[in-house]
Amino acid sequence: MGHFSRAPAGRQGGRLRHAPLTARLVALLVALPLVALGHAHLLATSPAASASLIAAPRSVTLSFNESVRLAVLKLESATDEVPLPVDRNAAPAKTVTVALPALKPGAYEVRWSAITVDDGHIVTGRFGFEWHLAPTTPP
Numbered sequence: 001m002g003h004f005s006r007a008p009a010g011r012q013g014g015r016l017r018h019a020p021l022t023a024r025l026v027a028l029l030v031a032l033p034l035v036a037l038g039h040a041h042l043l044a045t046s047p048a049a050s051a052s053l054i055a056a057p058r059s060v061t062l063s064f065n066e067s068v069r070l071a072v073l074k075l076e077s078a079t080d081e082v083p084l085p086v087d088r089n090a091a092p093a094k095t096v097t098v099a100l101p102a103l104k105p106g107a108y109e110v111r112w113s114a115i116t117v118d119d120g121h122i123v124t125g126r127f128g129f130e131w132h133l134a135p136t137t138p139p
């Protein structure tokens with residue numbers, strides 16, 4: 001997991017392109033009396049990283065130490081890319097949950113990217129999980 005500032009990339013165009021978001025961030029900062037400065041850190045995920053499940057997970061949850069806006073959420077198996085909806089206009093939150101469609105048994109990788117609300121930094125990460133039907137015990 002790493003983070004990078006959005007500032008160095010394309011100063012001119014970038015500043016204009018992100019102006020509405022920046023305005024909203026400033027408004028939020030003014031509204032909050034005191035926020036810890038720094039980019040968000042991922043605290044936990046559900047399914048947990050490297051989890052081996054016996055039922056298909058119905059959602060993916062990312063928990064951070066401070067409020068973020070989810071920017072990217074990708075779910076891939078060896079054979080499929082599962083399209084997931086990301087609401088980029090959702091209110092900033094420490095915990096983000098996205099519902100999953102029915103997943104075939106197998107191994108999956110989640111790749112995510114989120115914008116930290118208080119400093120505008122982007123944090124990214126990836127983790128895997130798998131799910132398989134529990135082996136049936138012979139009678």
Ligand SMILES: [Cu+2]
Pocket residue numbers: 003038039040116119121
């Ligand atoms: Cu940061």
